[in-house]
Amino acid sequence: MALTAPSFRIAAPGWYTDPSNPTHQRWFDGTRWTARVQATPAPTAAAPAPPPVITAPPAFASAPAAVQATIPDFGAPTAHDAHHDDATNPSGERAPGRNTPARVALVVSILAMLGVPIAAVAGIVLAVVGLRRATSLESAGCEPAGRGRARWALGLSLVGAVIGAILVTGVVRAVMADDAADASTDIIDTLAVESAISAGMAEKTGVATTVQCPEDLVAGAVTSFQCVATDPDGSWTLVDVQIVDATGAWTWEQR
Incomplete structure (x- = not known):
């Protein structure tokens, strides 16, 4: 009678709970259980449930010992039994961040x-x-x-x-x-103009005169104007004042 090999649920290589001794772990190489065993480490979380044991069919019991030795006598582990270090995000998706x-x-x-x-x-x-x-x-x-x-x-x-x-x-x-x-709306300081003309005429003629110029003259709006110089005896003369540049500089000339 032909022997039918048992089917297994294959998991990745790793340490899994030993089906023959739950207090130990046995190394599974991805295909079969090996002889490597170790004591189960102190659990840091809930211990995984033992994997289901798959029993060989009746025909396997009468198979030669050499054949039985090539096949583990207890069920292969499932991926659920593996120890994951991705406990914070078991789904494998990237965790959200804050920005x-x-x-x-x-x-x-x-x-x-x-x-x-x-x-x-x-x-x-x-x-x-x-x-x-x-x-x-x-x-x-x-x-x-x-x-x-x-x-x-x-x-x-x-x-x-x-x-x-x-x-x-x-x-x-x-x-x-x-x-x-x-x-542009600055008012020309006519008082300063009058004082300067009076001083200039006194220096030239030796006679003190009173000079009177128009008031409220806007700088930039006029380029020239006239002032009246009056002597102490009441005689008067005209003085022409010329604006020479935009800074407000001026010159005067007596008629």
Whole structure:
């Protein structure tokens, strides 16, 4: 009568609970049980259930000893009996990670889009930190959480930086224009002009004169004007004042 070999549930090589002695472990090489045994280590978790024993069919009992020696006399272990060091994630999937810098960067980048320069700078820095954090998580075998947020935050922050630069440039130009307008509406100091003309005429003629010039003259709006110089005896003469440049420098000449 032909012998039919028994079927087994094959597992990966490793130490498994010895079916013939539950207090020990026996090495299974992936095909058959070996003679290597060791005491079962102190359990750190719930001990695995012993594997099911597959009994050889009746015909196997009458097989020659040489044939029986090539086949283990107890069931092969299953993969469930192996000791896993992946207890935190037995499914094999990457564990989720946290990426707080990327989340904060996305919020800050929204402020950057409103034209806040400091928010744009902070958003760029946080986005770069978030991208590095995602790379570190991926290298550690975790899900690279926040990578998409960090990329969006970086793009929005860069756009916000451009918007902020445009707004700042506009403000600076407006301030400069206001300063130019204020300068153009400066009133000429006619008192200083009158004093300078009076002193100059006294130096030339030796006679003290009283000089009176028009008031409220706007710098840039006039290029020349006339003043009246009056002697102590009441005689008067005209004095021509010429604005020579945009800085307000002037010269005078008596008629």
